[in-house]
Amino acid sequence: MNRKAAGFNLAYVLLAALGVLVLQDWWVRSEAVARIPYSEFQKLVREDKVAKVSISTDQVSGELKQALNGKTRFVTTRVDPEIAKELDAHGVTYTGRVENGLVSLVLSWVIPIGLFFGVWIFLGRRMAKQIGGPGPGGLMAIGKSKAxxxxxxxxxxxxxxxxxxxxxxxxxxxxxxxxxxxxxxxxxxxxxxxxxxxxxxxxxxxxxxxxxxxxxxxxxxxxxxxxxxxxxxxxxxxxxxxxxxxxxxxxxxxxxxxxxxxxxxxxxxxGGVFGGGHDxxxxxxxxxxxxxxxxxxxxxxxxxxxxxxxxxxxxxxxxxxxxxxxxxVDRPDRIGRLEILKVHTRKVLLEEAVKLEEVAQLTPGFTGADLANLVNEAALVATRRHAERIAMVDFNVAIERIVAGLEKKNRLLNPKEREVVAHHEMGHALVAAALPGTDAVHKISIIPRGIGALGYTIQRPTEDRYLMTREELENKMAVLLGGRAAEELVFSHLSTGAADDLSKATEIARSMVTRYGMAGALGPVTYESEPNGFLGVPGMPGATRRLYAEETAREIDVAVRGLVEDAFQRARGLLVANRALLDESARELLAKETLSGAELAEVLGKVRAGGAQVAAAAAMTGAR
Structure with a gap:
């Protein structure tokens, strides 16, 4: 006999015994026996109506000389004599209670034991099923594919x-x-x-x-x-x-x-000290x-x-x-973005004036998932303004929300901070308008957006670019530093608002020196490569490998600092040449908070190249 069969037999025996006990107690209760209070039993004794009794530890049973309610047999529960005497003195009817009777015995011992063995048998069967087969929820199913x-x-x-x-x-x-x-x-x-x-x-x-x-x-x-x-x-x-x-x-x-x-x-x-791995x-x-x-x-x-x-x-x-x-499967180009937008706009309602070609032109670097999110955001914007169809303005708002973040209208700047932000953003825009080959400025705003942006300047690329020359990279750094240059020129101090601009400009300069070979003194040599694992071990986390000596590292730092400083001076020279326009456009931006479209085109159309200041800065850059 196996363990499973033995468990079932034991369970059946326990259940049968429990049934016998319960039936016996029910038969005793249903027999022709009068259950009377102990106080009434004492009264019957005094009245000489009891024929005989049988006394146990907690019960008294016997027969009556005359039938009581049609029954001659009786049973009662004993009460402590001292308590009974006290209760008799006050005429109180009382009875006892059996603490360890049959029902109490069943509840306190037999049923818990039966439940224990029942749970034991159930878990045994469950484990037998899990170990024995690979069905749903079985232990062996852990090795089944979750595809x-x-x-x-x-x-x-x-x-x-x-x-x-x-x-x-x-x-x-x-x-x-x-x-x-x-x-x-x-x-x-x-x-x-x-x-x-x-x-x-x-x-x-x-x-x-x-x-x-x-x-x-x-x-x-x-x-x-x-x-x-x-x-x-x-x-x-x-x-x-x-x-x-x-x-x-x-x-x-x-x-x-x-x-x-x-x-x-x-x-x-x-192998070696970094060997082992996850078995x-x-x-x-x-x-x-x-x-x-x-x-x-x-x-x-x-x-x-x-x-x-x-x-x-x-x-x-x-x-x-x-x-x-x-x-x-790379990021799509402008034509690819247009085709993706056509797919995602099949199920939305567009105004006839919406030109998906312009939307594709405004979204360089967007992936298919980004464009799907853009269409959904534009639909939400149109829904919030209770429009019947999605308009081009909805796409513009959606692009700004994705690129720059959510508008923070409750983030109030004091007048001094607003003035600094306005000059900072106009510095970016004027330098971008003055330098050739830069992306056209699309919108300027001093409304805070996202987590830390107190203002933003959005540039619209005219085409997808895959190569950039040294001059274009230098112009891009100058545009990034235009905001810092405007703050230094107008207020004669610097603020923390240019932290992100400095980080991006420094990254461009370091890449020019260490990866693109655009630093004349260091030659056409690549000094840093893409991350390839910790200490050259593939698959191990690590940073970019360093393949040069300390002296070369110092020369790299000097070259990077020189490129960033040159870009700053070029931006400052352009703003000096356009100082009146900078102040005027900053005041207009403070009044309107946002400049775009014809208003912005009118302001940027007044920018001039910069004269002697820009020429001097350019000469200094070329000398490096």
Whole structure:
């Protein structure tokens, strides 16, 4: 007899005994016995109506000479004689109570014991189920894959829903053709890559592309995140990888999509003092590598993965025969942004005057997710003003909210601070208008926005740029420092308002010196590279590697400081040449709080190049 059967037999015995006790007590209670108070029993004794009695520790029972309420037998509970004497003196009717009767015994002993064994049997059966099988909630189910399986009707995404990444779509159309007709596609002996890695910044549409491939091919789509493979138990992740591929083989042709692959495929640590690593992650990664080597590419299984950090992936994942194709899903250009906006505006109501080309031009650097959020924000703005359709002004407000932050109308500045902020922002705008090749100023405001911005100057780029010359970088630094130069020129002091401008200008100058080779004295040499791990160990967290001596470090610091100082002097020279315009436009900005459109164009149209002051600053810059 096994333990489970023995447990059941013991439970049945206990339940039967409990039933017997309860039935016995019920029979005794229902018999023809009169239960009378103890005080009445004493009265019957005095009246000589009791024939015989039986006395126990806590009860008195017996027979009456005459029937009482049709019953000749009686039972009563004994009461302490001292208490009974006192109660008799006052004519009080009293009775006792049995403290350890049958019912009390059942409640205090039998039922708790029965409940204990019942719970023990229930938990035993539960554990037996968990250990014995992989069903839902079973212990063995911890090794089952958590992948969400989408069939064709669940995916509902096609290439028509993806825009702005035409090159990536063309690459993935090959996978669709292969999944639809594996034999025909491989008639010349070609095979599809075992793994396709989608690489790009967050929000560019990597997951959406993977779903579109599944929707176009009309095949099952297994979607899982890399972090779902990793558990605290060693070996669980590897078991989930095996189970995932087994499920995919059973439903082939199919697509396996692993999002955030870097959570699973981070480079394994090298040996030495930084060796070791996480056993569970390494076992999971090793199992994934084995599965990629093991499955037949003609079986109709395609592994897609997405990451925004390809530099930290293990090299074994990226070699030929595993993830042997990488598809770049980059930020869209202006034409791509226009196509994305067309997709996201299908279900919203737009005014006829809205030109999506202008919206695309105003949003350089926006990803697909950013543009979707922009359309939603514009719809919310239009809804708040009770409009019937979304207008261009709603898109402008939405862009400002996303780029500069939410307006802080309750953040009140004192008159002195407002004057400083107004001159600061006009300093940016006038320097930008005076220098060639800079982005046009779109709007100036001294209404606080976001966490720390007390004012803002928005510039509108005229086109997407991928290369910048040294002169353009120097002009950009001058624009950034225009606000600080205006404060120093007008108020003869400096404030904390230029902290972010200084940080950005210094970063540009350092990149010019250490990465772009634009410092003449240091030569065309790269002194810093992108972060590549701690002490050169791939996958280990760390900062940018330093590949130069202390003397060179000093020269780099001097060159960076010189570039920033030159940019500041150029901005100051331009503002000196336009001092009257600076004061006039700052007063206008203080009165109106915001300048844009024709008003701003009129102010900036009065800016002049700067004469001798600017020429002197430019000569000083060229000398460096």
């Amino acid at each position: 969400k399986v989408y069939v064709e009707t669940d995916t509902k995404v096609t290439f028509a829903d993806v825009a702005g990444v035409d090159e990536a779509k063309e690459e993935l159309k090959e996978i669709v053709s292969f999944l639809k007709d594996p034999k025909g596609y491989g008639r010349l002996g070609a095979r599809m890559p075992k793994g396709v890695l989608l690489v790009g910044p967050p929000g560019t549409g990597k997951t959406l592309l993977a779903k579109a491939v599944a929707g176009e091919a009309s095949v099952p789509f297994f979607s899982i995140s890399g972090s779902e493979f990793v558990e605290m138990f060693v070996g669980v992740g590897a078991a989930r990888v095996r189970d995932l591929f087994e499920q995919a083989r059973a439903k082939a042709p199919a697509i396996i999509f692993i999002d955030e692959l870097d959570a699973l495929g981070r480079a394994r640590a090298a 569970e992650k390494e076992q999971t990664l090793n199992q994934l590598l084995v599965e990629l080597d093991g499955f037949d590419p003609t079986a109709g299984i395609v592994l897609l993965a997405a990451t925004n950090r390809p530099e930290i992936l293990d090299p074994a994942l990226l070699r030929a025969g595993r993830f042997d194709r990488q598809v770049l």
